[in-house]
Amino acid sequence: MLLVLPALLVLGAVLFYPIGLAIYSGFFDIGMMNLGNPRFVGWENYRKMANTPAFWQSVRVTVIYTIGVVVGSYIVGLLCALLLNRPFRGRALARTLIIIPWAIPNVVTVLIWNWMLDANYGVVNYLLQTFHLISENLRWRAMPDLAQISVTGVTVWTTYPVALVMLLAGLQAIPRDLYEAASVDGATAWQRFWHITWPGLAPVNIVLILLLSLMAFTRVVTIIYLMTAGGPAGATETLPIQTYLQAFKFFRMGYASAVGTVVLVIAVLFSIVYLYVTSRVYQQD
Amino acid sequence: MQSQTAAARAFRRRRQLDTIVHALLVIGACVLAVFPFYWMLKSSLTTESAFQWPPEMIPLTISFDAYRDVVAGYPIVRWFLNSTFVALATTALSVLIGLNAALGLSRYRTRLTGLFGVVILITQMLPATLLVIPMFIIFRNLGMIDSLGGLVVANLAFALPLAIWVLKGFFDSIPREIEEASMIDGSSEVGAFYRVTIPLTLPGIIAVSIYAFMVAWGEFFFARTLINQETNWVFTVGLSSFRGEHTLHWSELLAAATIFTIPPLLFFAGLQRHLISGLTGGAVKG
Known part of the structure; x- marks a missing residue:
């Protein structure tokens, strides 16, 4: 037990105590002026939240963004994993290149994409015009719809390697002879995918989809914050972004803690329900 | 006999085509994944042409x-x-x-x-x-x-x-x-x-x-x-x-x-x- 003690002390100091303090702070009015002397307000922050349209707007943005990121990363990751799941020359190199976005720090990712999506000189506008997909330059980060698409797309660019790596490991765990047997029986590629690959990926899918959801829902904040800071007009203001802006832009630390606590509670409840449902489904198979 | 070799040839050709399509898809995926990184490198090495329209895909001159x-x-x-x-x-x-x-x-x-x-x-x-x-x-x-x-x-x-x-x-x-x-x-x-x-x-x-x-x-x-x-x-x-x-x-x-x-x-x-x-x-x- 002596071995675990240092870890417990550190986690107590940087995780358990702060989480407790954060949840506790949600019941106080804390601003920059009265940091040392917070005022207890009970459920007032939560009541205010429920009556604020900006909060519900943020809930909607968060749900759309999370679904977009999970679906996008999963599809891109699966397509790439299927491409890489057969021997060919240069496979190791191809895999390294395809997961490179993973190694690039989020702050840099945002800088690159801000530049590529620049309204006047961005290469994305240029390429889209070259292929006649758009007729004039788009202001990617300034229009609400386009900003949502942009932040979702850039997030997918950083998260699909996680999906790829896990799915590739899952694909390689599926026994080869199943495919050979199916080929002998004259199964089409689609049938092989649907009856062998897809069920074979089930254990990976369960973990991966939860992981991606939690990442998009609570963790990927840097990308949105540095691309749009939640704008324009709150179009990309997910709940974690709202938490940060309330705390450090408007200095409503108590209210921000309450918003953040709601995120945490939703994430915990979602995970419990999700794991419960998937374990039931999984056991039936 | 004749038809069998024709079938074998068709099969081989299909496999070749399959390999080529697969290779092209892999290359396409690699290009898409690496392009933003390439674009950062390229833009950092072409000081004057950063605000050039249309942007040049491959720089002719580079500078540090x-x-x-x-x-x-x-x-x-x-x-x-x-x-x-x-x-x-x-x-x-x-x-x-x-x-x-x-x-x-x-x-x-x-x-x-x-x-x-x-x-x-x-x-x-x-x-x-x-x-x-x-x-x-x-x-x-x-x-x-x-x-x-x-x-x-x-x-x-x-x-x-x-x-x-x-x-x-x-x-x-x-x-x-x-x-x-x-x-x-x-x-x-x-x-x-x-x-x-x-x-x-x-x-x-x-x-x-x-x-x-x-x-x-x-x-x-x-x-x-x-x-x-x-x-x-x-x-x-x-x-x-x-x-x-x-x-x-x-x-x-x-x-x-x-x-x-x-x-x-x-x-x-x-x-x-x-x-x-x-x-x-x-x-x-x-």
Whole structure:
């Protein structure tokens, strides 16, 4: 037990105590002026939240963004994993290149994409015009719809390697002879995918989809914050972004803690329900 | 006979076509994945043509002016050193504390073991922007704002739990008998751990080190909130500060971004095999 003690002390100091303090702070009015002397307000922050349209707007943005990121990363990751799941020359190199976005720090990712999506000189506008997909330059980060698409797309660019790596490991765990047997029986590629690959990926899918959801829902904040800071007009203001802006832009630390606590509670409840449902489904198979 | 060879030829041709299509798709995927990185490099090396329309896809001339200017004009070196210190210290502490904890959890199974699984899951659900609020309040009360050491401690909140979990997985896969054999040969229990078990978990240690390094190197919100003074900034905060300026020098900005990306990229390129096996091990087994 002596071995675990240092870890417990550190986690107590940087995780358990702060989480407790954060949840506790949600019941106080804390601003920059009265940091040392917070005022207890009970459920007032939560009541205010429920009556604020900006909060519900943020809930909607968060749900759309999370679904977009999970679906996008999963599809891109699966397509790439299927491409890489057969021997060919240069496979190791191809895999390294395809997961490179993973190694690039989020702050840099945002800088690159801000530049590529620049309204006047961005290469994305240029390429889209070259292929006649758009007729004039788009202001990617300034229009609400386009900003949502942009932040979702850039997030997918950083998260699909996680999906790829896990799915590739899952694909390689599926026994080869199943495919050979199916080929002998004259199964089409689609049938092989649907009856062998897809069920074979089930254990990976369960973990991966939860992981991606939690990442998009609570963790990927840097990308949105540095691309749009939640704008324009709150179009990309997910709940974690709202938490940060309330705390450090408007200095409503108590209210921000309450918003953040709601995120945490939703994430915990979602995970419990999700794991419960998937374990039931999984056991039936 | 004749028709059979025709069928065989058709089959072979189909396979060839299949291989070509597959190769093209792989190349396409590689290009799409790498293009943004290429574009950063290209834009940082073509100072004059940054605001050129249409942009040139392949630069005809390159220059390192942007790199020279950005190093001269901003405390880039300082930020780089600060980031290096924070990332290395976070990595060292995560591995050191994580190793001991993982060993303890793996070898002496108690109720704590299950609890740790829950803790790992919770850290995955915890919004960094929520955690940063109490951190800020605590750091202010302790007078630890602007301390790089404080930032290291804060970074452990996300780096340590995962380190423990991944390392525990590695220890679980090493049979106890190996330690017991070593103990019969005369080493103490602790001695057996350090001389036999820990060297066997080297792949796990490498995986955790890269992971912790990358997390700490790229961390933004703690650094942004807990550090005020420009000389104590880490690179992420420094890079994001360029945004607020009136004239955007994209080439310089991207030159700085390139410098900042080199360390994690090198680590990643050299050691990705370990990282991948470390992170997928649990998922595929479970």
